[in-house]
Amino acid sequence: xxxxxxxxxxxxxxxxxxxxxxxxxxxxxxxxxxxxxxxxxxxxxxxxxxxxxxxxxxxxxxxxxxxxx
Numbered sequence: 801x802x803x804x805x806x807x808x809x810x811x812x813x814x815x816x817x818x819x820x821x822x823x824x825x826x827x828x829x830x831x832x833x834x835x836x837x838x839x840x841x842x843x844x845x846x847x848x849x850x851x852x853x854x855x856x857x858x859x860x861x862x863x864x865x866x867x868x869x
């Protein structure tokens with residue numbers, strides 16, 4: 801696992817908390833729409849924490865500056 805910066809750690813921790821609330825609600829017989837949004841948003845936040853940084857993004861369609869001869 802790569803090193804995460806502080807923002808990514810916070811988002812990942814919020815995602816873990818959301819998943820835990822969703823699992824808790826599932827096993828305590830909450831309604832489906834009571835626990836599923838927590839679970840779904842938590843798993844999404846955990847996934848988002850591992851996306852590459854915007855700085856390291858490569859755009860293959862970006863035009864390159866014209867070279868001077």
